[in-house]
Amino acid sequence: MNGDMATATGSRSPQETTAEVPFDLTVDLFARMVEAGLIPSDRRVYLLGGRLYEKMAKTKAHGFVGAAVNRAVGLRLPEGWSLWPESTIALDPTNALLPDFAVIRGSNPLDFASPERYPGPQDVGLLIEVAVTSLREDLTRALERYARAGIPVYWVVDVPGRRILVHDEPRVAEGRGEYARVETYRAGESIPLVLDGREVARVPFDELLR
Secondary structure, three states, rough: OOHHHHOOOHHHHHHHHHOOOOOOOOOOHHHHHHOOOOOOOOOOEEEEOOOEEEEEOOOOHHHHHHHHHHHHOOOOOOOOOOEOOOOOOOEOEHHHHHHHHEEOOOHHHHHHEEOOOOOHHHHHOOOOOOOOOOHHHHHOOHHHHHHOOOEEHHHHHHHHEEEEEEEEEEEEEEEEEEEEEEEEOOOOEEEOOOOOOOOEEEEEEEHOOO
């Protein structure tokens, strides 16, 4: 049996042993490229599965709803948390994404400058995506990645649908990330702002969408 296995291995064709394989970028290499100016500073580029991608241009609705989220959530954050608009979050070694908003743990964002690093899942209390044309992506592949990384709370602001979907209790089931619970909020309601498992404020829906 061992002889047969050795023979099979030894007869492998050159094509099989020299086949080209993708070279995945890591978050560390991505960061070096950014700092060296190899990626233009005016391009909204992120790392997904070891590959570089650029985010689509923002619609007008994305712009004003995003500004509303920035104001409404930022005003209600307790001491020790800060709102980071469209900043890189390193989920794992080959994924450094650009969510629309992240609520990050820390008394001062400058703390991440020493040593220099991107925030990771352990630093994130909440991620928020504003969906105008990206709802399908935000509720499928983005959701799966965030749940897999253990992001505790994930909001999707569905602008065309006039609703806000709040996901929590991340888990991995049958190899895929998912959230065990999702709540839908609409006009006239208020969304609980939960950090570290504790409700710290409520955000009126009408301050985010009308």
